[in-house]
Amino acid sequence: MSDWNGRRWHDMGGQAAGPVPMDGHDFALWEKRVDALMVLCGQKGLFTVDGLRRALEDMGEDAFDTMSYYERWVAAVNQNLLETGAYSIEELGTRMDEIATRGPTYAEAQNG
Amino acid sequence: MPHDHHDHDHFHHEGMSPSGHPYRADNDGPLTYWQRMEIAIRELLIEKGQLTPAEISGQIDAMDARSPANGAAVVARAWVDPAFKARLLSDAASASREMGFDIGPLNLIAVENTPQTHNLIVCTLCSCYPRNLLGLPPDWYKTREYRSRAVREPRAVLQEFGLDLPDTVTVRVHDSTADMRYIVLPAQPEGSEDMTEAELADLVTRDSMIGTGLPRQP
Known part of the structure; x- marks a missing residue:
């Protein structure tokens, strides 16, 4: 990689970019829950914000361009929880399959 | 109209959520x-006993309760109380805790706008933000465009926010980290000297505490 400039993708300070997009959105319940999971897992010592950042940065630029902010966060939270052994990948996959049978929308599947 | 307008809380603009973001059109997609x-x-x-449903809903309630009104109260206090302002500028976390705001274990640094200096905050590496005083960051704060350009051409970025600063004003850009967050202490608007602390807080906008805006004029 002779053309590598010494930066990883997330180190974007000072790069050229277009106008700042001003449109925003309010946060959906599932996004707030992801945020709450991150904060609570940190408080309980399951992993740290540095662990979150590492997983986010290792996802690479493609994830930044194709996934929303909290989609990246939930993937990073999951990565850290798998590493710390909070649950197994089999448990996760089985549960996600079961959740898919509950209904077509988040409201029906959330079990809140 | 999505909800009643509350005159006493200027952060609840019509069509905006309590956290100051436009409402989503639909939360019930596939x-x-x-x-x-x-x-x-x-x-x-929850099943493994690591968390309880009450902890999660409590954390979301705490998140929803944090809005730029918290930061505005801190700014207004600094405008009326020089001793508090001095404490805020020396240790913003402990000064904010004095007012009852939970800052967590973060280092929080307040940077003061003056006639000579305008401060702007960004997190070029991710999305670090003084969320305990301002709530969750607006989407633009997390975009590639803002993160990349705020440190390269801050005056051009500020112009996109409608802020055209004269060349005599120095622009200082502060790059946040996970452990060290910044908040801008905007300059008190001229003509507001006789206003009460609560009235002053109503002049303080979210963007004025990020540095992409100025307080409202009285």
Whole structure:
């Protein structure tokens, strides 16, 4: 990689970019829950914000361009929880399959 | 109209959520892969005794309770109380705690706008933000465009926010980290000297505490 400039993708300070997009959105319940999971897992010592950042940065630029902010966060939270052994990948996959049978929308599947 | 307008709380603009963001058109789209992952993680952690449903809903309530009104109250106090302002500029976390705001274990640094200096905050590496005083960051704060350009051409970025600063004003850009967050202490607007602390807080906008805006004029 002779053309590598010494930066990883997330180190974007000072790069050229277009106008700042001003449109925003309010946060959906599932996004707030992801945020709450991150904060609570940190408080309980399951992993740290540095662990979150590492997983986010290792996802690479493609994830930044194709996934929303909290989609990246939930993937990073999951990565850290798998590493710390909070649950197994089999448990996760089985549960996600079961959740898919509950209904077509988040409201029906959330079990809140 | 999505909800009643509250005159006493200027952060609740019509069409805006309590956290100061436009409402989503629809929260009930088709269930996504990542939403299923959130549900699965939450359920597994609860079943294994790591978390309780009450802890999660309590954390969301605390998140919803944090809005730029918290930061505005701190700014207004600094404008009326020089001793508080001095404490804020020396240790913003402990000064904010004095007012009852939970800052967590973060280092928080307040940077003061003066006639000579305008401060702007950014997190070029991710999305670090003084969320305990301002709530969750606006989407633009997390964009590639803002993160990349705020440190390269801050005056051009500020112009996109409608802020055209004269060349005599120095622009200082502060790059946040996970452990060290910044908040801008905007300059008190001229003509507001006789206003009460509560009236002053109503002049303080979210963007004026990020540095992409100025307080409202009285």
